[in-house]
Amino acid sequence: MEKSDLKEILNALKLHSKHIDQKLEQMEKRMEERMDKRFEQVDQRFEQLEEKCNRLEEKMASSVSIVPKQKKMLVFF
Numbered sequence: 001m002e003k004s005d006l007k008e009i010l011n012a013l014k015l016h017s018k019h020i021d022q023k024l025e026q027m028e029k030r031m032e033e034r035m036d037k038r039f040e041q042v043d044q045r046f047e048q049l050e051e052k053c054n055r056l057e058e059k060m061a062s063s064v065s066i067v068p069k070q071k072k073m074l075v076f077f
Helices: 001-066
Strands: none
Touching: none
16 A cells, blocks of 8 residues: 555545544433433432322321320221
8 A cells, every 4th residue: 555545545544533522422412412401300309209298298297286196086887
């Protein structure tokens, strides 16, 4: 092979390498965006769950303080 052929092959490999690098960077960016979106969704779900737990705690606290202690009764049929 001539020197010019080798240079042409080398340039083609460099061009291909740059193309692959760009594709990988694009894939990485898309993956990071998707992960960020999912983490935001998970954070929102945790916030919703925390709010539900707080409301449940408030209900339990208010029902315990309002309702007097009741004696257990056995009912026979």
